[in-house]
Amino acid sequence: MEVVIIERVILHSDCNSFYASVECLHHPEIRNKPVAVGGDVEQRHGIILAKNQLAKKYNIKTGEALWQAKRKCPELVILPPNYHLYMRFSKLARQIYLDYTDQVEPFGLDECWLDVTGSAVRGDGLTIAKEISARIKYELGITVSIGVSWNKIFAKLGSDYKKPDAITEITRQNFKEIVWPLPAGDLLYVGYSTQRRLNSMGIHTVGQLANMPQNILHSNFGKWGDILFCFANGMDTTPVAKFDNSPTVKSIGNSTTAPRDLLNDEDVKIVLLVLADSVARRLREQGFKGRTVCISVRDNDLFCFTRQHTMKQYTNITSEIAKSGLQLFYKHYRWNKPIRSIGISVTDLVSDCVPAQTDLYCDERSRERKERLDAATDWLKSRFGTYAVQPAVLLADRRLSGFDPKKDHTIHPVGYF
Amino acid sequence: MPVYKKYVDMIVQYTEDGKIIPLAVRWAPGEIFEIDRVTDIRPCASLKAGGAGIRYTCEIKGREKYIWLEESRWFVEAKDHTINAG
Numbered sequence: 001m002e003v004v005i006i007e008r009v010i011l012h013s014d015c016n017s018f019y020a021s022v023e024c025l026h027h028p029e030i031r032n033k034p035v036a037v038g039g040d041v042e043q044r045h046g047i048i049l050a051k052n053q054l055a056k057k058y059n060i061k062t063g064e065a066l067w068q069a070k071r072k073c074p075e076l077v078i079l080p081p082n083y084h085l086y087m088r089f090s091k092l093a094r095q096i097y098l099d100y101t102d103q104v105e106p107f108g109l110d111e112c113w114l115d116v117t118g119s120a121v122r123g124d125g126l127t128i129a130k131e132i133s134a135r136i137k138y139e140l141g142i143t144v145s146i147g148v149s150w151n152k153i154f155a156k157l158g159s160d161y162k163k164p165d166a167i168t169e170i171t172r173q174n175f176k177e178i179v180w181p182l183p184a185g186d187l188l189y190v191g192y193s194t195q196r197r198l199n200s201m202g203i204h205t206v207g208q209l210a211n212m213p214q215n216i217l218h219s220n221f222g223k224w225g226d227i228l229f230c231f232a233n234g235m236d237t238t239p240v241a242k243f244d245n246s247p248t249v250k251s252i253g254n255s256t257t258a259p260r261d262l263l264n265d266e267d268v269k270i271v272l273l274v275l276a277d278s279v280a281r282r283l284r285e286q287g288f289k290g291r292t293v294c295i296s297v298r299d300n301d302l303f304c305f306t307r308q309h310t311m312k313q314y315t316n317i318t319s320e321i322a323k324s325g326l327q328l329f330y331k332h333y334r335w336n337k338p339i340r341s342i343g344i345s346v347t348d349l350v351s352d353c354v355p356a357q358t359d360l361y362c363d364e365r366s367r368e369r370k371e372r373l374d375a376a377t378d379w380l381k382s383r384f385g386t387y388a389v390q391p392a393v394l395l396a397d398r399r400l401s402g403f404d405p406k407k408d409h410t411i412h413p414v415g416y417f
Numbered sequence: 418m419p420v421y422k423k424y425v426d427m428i429v430q431y432t433e434d435g436k437i438i439p440l441a442v443r444w445a446p447g448e449i450f451e452i453d454r455v456t457d458i459r460p461c462a463s464l465k466a467g468g469a470g471i472r473y474t475c476e477i478k479g480r481e482k483y484i485w486l487e488e489s490r491w492f493v494e495a496k497d498h499t500i501n502a503g
Contacts, residue, residue: 026467028420088488092460092469140469141462 009125010240011114012147012155013132015093016164018110019050021142022089023079030077034058038066038078045257049081053164086110089140094243096135100128104243111159113152115240129167137165151236153188154179160186175234180207187231194221194228206232249286253294253345254278254405261300261338262400266393268329268342270400273391275344276322278406281378283346287353289314290346293324299337307332312359314350317370318377321346422466423495425484439473439484442493450477461485466494 015021019037024030034055039045046066058073069076090109097104100122103115116128123131125148136144143165147158150172157179158168170178184206185195201220203209209217210232217225230236254275262268272295283290294308307328315321325344333339358364380388386404394401426443443449454476461472463485470487485492 025462025464025469028465028467089469137462139460139462141464 006117007150008115009117009119010149010152010155011116011125011129011132012149012152012159013093013097013112013114013129013136013144014146014156014159014163015089015110015136016143016145017050017052017056018089018142019081019086020052020055022086023082024052025141026085027079033077034060034073034075035077035079036060036069037081038069040080041066042259048078089142092140093136093144096132096139098243100132102242103240105241106243111156113155113240126167126169129169133165133167149175149234151234152238152240153231153236154234156188157182157186172234176207179232179234180205180210182206184209184232187228189224189231190228194224197221249288249349251294251345251347251349252279252282252286252288252290253343254282255296255341255343255345256403256405257341258339259399261340262342263338264335265330266396267400268333268339269326270394270397271342272325272329272344273322273394274401274403275342275405276325277318278404279344279346280316280318280321280374281381281406283316283349284352284374284378287351288349289316289352289354290321290349291315292346292348293321293328294345294347295325295328296343296345297329297333297339298341300340301337302340303337305332308347310348313356313362314348314354316352316374317367318374319370320367418496420465420494420496422463422468422492424490424492427484427491437486439475439491442475442477442482442484442491444493452477453479456481463492463494466492468492 020035023037024035032054034052034057036051036055037049039047039049048060048062048064048066048069050062051060055073055076058076060069060072060076066078069078086109094104094106094112097112097114100119101114101116105113107113116122116125119128122128129146129148133144133146136142145159145163145165146167147155147161147170148167149155149158149170154170154175158170161168161178168178182205184190184198184203187206190198197220198204198209203212209228212229214226214229217229219225221228256271256275258271262271291314292308292310294306296304296306298304309324309328311320311324321344377389386406390401427439428441430438430440432438438455439452441449441451452475455473456476457474459472460470462469463472463483468485468487470485473484473486475482475484483494
């Protein structure tokens with residue numbers, strides 16, 4: 001019997017300067033000016049979140065401070081973010097993608113992979129990409145860059161290759177000319193430190209990475225070495241996930257940049273309690289318990305680290321999550337510098353109806369009391385708002401505790417695996 | 418002439434199978450125009466007014482006009498605060 005292997009056809013669609021494009025659509029008067037979307041300076045979230053093509057010409061970078069951007073381009077128009085609007089446009093774009101396939105896998109708000117292997121009735125990959133690009137422009141008034149290839153990694157490189165409003169097809173015939181000269185850092189999951197380690201091995205381009213013997217990469221990077229080798233050679237076989245409005249939750253977390261630097265344990269306690277309360281309430285609301293608590297800390301030099309701790313038992317009790325987060329912090333932070341931002345998340349999730357194994361040295365009755373307390377405060381908060389009932393320590397500095405991560409939290413970061 | 422986005426009051430019919438049919442548009446207080454016919458319905462952006470939604474191509478007094486349904490509000494591309502439907 002003859003076996004026919006059908007080559008996959010995968011698109012990666014990336015909305016160009018997404019936030020800025022949506023803003024420009026809604027403000028015709030600023031369309032031919034350099035425009036950026038920036039956070040709130042008062043709240044110390046004053047960085048550039050997105051910029052349009054004109055602003056790019058002034059070398060304005062995502063993540064730089066608003067004052068730096070203004071210095072490069074004094075006439076820069078900076079608008080506050082409007083996440084409701086961006087989510088609406090993200091949803092509208094996904095609805096268009098879903099007309100072509102049910103395998104639509106979002107990667108953040110503005111990017112999606114599509115597997116259109118089975119959509120041949122609508123034409124080949126390039127034809128579908130052209131149709132999608134035209135529809136997004138006509139129906140949403142923004143532009144996309146689309147990469148077409150046989151695997152997700154090259155499709156993504158294709159959408160980055162030419163911007164804005166472009167389509168790049170990477171085939172088995174042309175990938176050595178298009179992909180291999182690119183810097184290795186363009187590959188998904190090659191971040192700053194991996195790139196530095198690759199450079200020290202004499203690997204600067206994707207092509208050099210692809211031609212490196214796999215065992216050498218493996219001995220340097222472990223299983224990540226094998227993954228990078230596959231990525232660079234177009235051997236990635238990760239499927240495009242089926243579109244599902246409620247993707248599998250792997251972790252629940254909140255973080256914040258405080259309105260002022262945190263100077264001591266008491267400050268951190270206030271902020272972590274607010275964050276842990278939001279995380280625990282979200283766990284309970286979505287019917288999860290978790291076992292691993294992870295904190296991330298960024299000092300005012302922007303140096304960042306994370307630490308995690310796995311508990312004996314699965315929990316969604318506010319006080320247990322907060323306590324575990326605080327213990328982690330006390331154990332690992334030596335107060336060399338004040339802290340700018342802090343976050344806490346819970347991973348290793350299970351459904352909250354999974355039976356739990358108790359142990360002899362744990363006061364299960366007191367845990368049940370805490371669960372009842374949480375249920376009571378949840379009810380109060382859902383009726384009268386987040387601030388209806390709080391630990392007294394939060395009243396010590398209302399500026400620090402006066403934020404509602406549960407309500408304000410809207411954009412969820414995603415990972416590839 | 419500069420065009421701006423003007424939100425308008427609408428009279429619409431919700432049919433039993435869930436369709437929305439615009440019947441009349443109120444351009445200004447006291448100025449209600451009947452929509453004679455809807456000739457086209459499609460998702461579309463308005464670059465001139467600045468928005469996107471479902472665009473209804475409507476015939477009003479023999480003229481073709483676009484009216485957008487953006488989430489739960491309706492808007493038109495209005496020219497310089499004057500009424501231009503008739």
